[in-house]
Amino acid sequence: MTGALDGLDEHARRLSASSLSSLIAGDPARATDFALRVGPLYANFARQHYDRAALESLFAMATRADLLGAMRRMFDGESVNATEGRAALHAALRGDCGSTSTARSARAAALDALARMRALVDALAASDVTDIISVGIGGSDLGPRLVVDALAQPNARFRVHFLSNLDGHAAQRLLARLDPRRTAAVIVSKSFGTRETLLNGGIVRAWLGDDARLHAVSAAPQRVAEFGIAAERSLPMWDWVGGRYSLWSTVGFPVALALGSTAFERLLAGAATLDAHAASAPLGDNLPVWHALTAIWNRNALGAATQAVLPYDQRLRLLPAHLQQLVMESLGKSVRIDGAAIGVDSVPVWWGGVGSDVQHSFFQALHQGTQVVPIDFIGVARPDHAHADNHATQLANLLAQSEALANGRSDDNPHRRHPGDRPSTLLLLDALTPETLGMLIALYEHSVYLQAVLWGINAFDQYGVELGKTLAERLLPVVEGQGEADDPVTRSLLAELARAR
Ligand code: F6P
Secondary structure, three states: OOHHHOOHHHHHHHHOOOOHHHHHHHOOOHHHHOEEEEOOEEEEOOOOOOOHHHHHHHHHHHHHOOHHHHHHHHHOOOOOEHHHOEOOOHHHHOOOOOOOHHHHHHHHHHHHHHHHHHHHHHHHHOOOOOEEEEEOOHHHOHHHHHHHHHHOOOOOOOEEEEEOOOOHHHHHHHHHOOOHHHEEEEEEOOOOOOHHHHHHHHHHHHHHOOHHHEEEEEOOHHHHHHHOOOHHHEEEOOOOOOHHHOOOOHHHHHHHHHHOHHHHHHHHHHHHHHHHHHHHOOHHHOHHHHHHHHHHHHHHHOOOOEEEEEEOOHHHOOHHHHHHHHHHHHHOOOEOOOOOEOOOOOOOEEEEOOOOHHHHOOHHHHHHOOOOOOEEEEEEEEOOOOOHHHHHHHHHHHHHHHHHHHHOEOOOOHHHOEOOOOOEEEEEEEEOOHHHHHHHHHHHHHHHHHHHHHHOOOOOOOHHHHHHHHHHHHHHHHHOOOOOOOOHHHHHHHHHHHHHO
């Protein structure tokens, strides 16, 4: 291990001789000492496979890396996206934690756009539109899709649908159940150059047959105009907001339509609460810092190749998908900002699903498989349904799984033995509200950024997605029958496709 991460190996070696259950038994106070509360969001790290000495080294590492200074630099609009020479001011979309004129003018632009967004929501609410299609992909889709699904209300003014996939079946199936005369659409694309979104946007525009119900969200107004969407139905975006961090911007327009502008502003307020905590809490009490250090510990000290996120609440079923993009597009890098190799492993594969369903699919492997998978369990204390027995059983399952994975169970029969030592964090929301969901997502955003700082990488670029896109553009005419592919395997695959088509 190198650089800022020096010393973790030694703790890992020392702790490999102690089971997680023995660590907890030997220091029961960690059940409360390794826990933090930020208003309605509680986090417990007691079931992570570290002890106080290892944590001390982790926090010393956080001090050396000046994590709090790094947070400040991001909030103030410094060029933390160094490879693209840009700020990452998503926090300015939801609050005032930046103290520079750059952060203040971003905030002013965000408030101005929010007011315009509210006016567009009101105008649509006054029309006879019943359904909205949001066309976008990646960061222009996953965050709003998650929030709308999580907080959906039965009597909402609009039904909001999301169209992301390039596969034409997605558009075909969606449009088949909607009435074009009662539907409006919004094309969400920061670049307004994403092939998937422009193709689906074109399908939806043709199907609507009336550009007066077509809207856009983009940082490229010229391209929006060329596509034929009027400026008065377009909302701005900015290069200082990364796609996967853009939920809080006008990219949240579908959220405001589905849940109302006030609910959207409550989501922003929740995230701003977490921002204020991240900006001001000392290292040892700082939830994103704890979360990031735990991630680094599991990846670089314990060598975990994957990380699971398991919400025990049906409404959060899309959280793993959103976090996959947030975490893996941000941290899936092999070189540091200066171009040198990181020298240690960066992001593990993030994956997950919703409890209790997943207990009946992949939990066997979590309990007895050869790979140890660290887990973020997410629970909600107070449900919004009336099925008390279900909820009590759901909570019992959540607690039981975390306990069983950590402590295991000895048995003379090797098939029945549970090895234990499977670490997890429990994140608990008092209730699922716009505010708590905003806090939860912002927690992950800040944790991701802090992990990037510790690894010395840029969390805000995504050059890795470019090569495949460029090749697809080059192969499109070949698939359509013009020219030949350069690559022999691709040529042979094209021949097979031609045979089957
Ligand atoms: O997957 C690459 C990516 O650039 C994401 O970062 C982004 O959120 C997504 O494509 C969509 O981009 P756009 O909003 O420009 O259409």
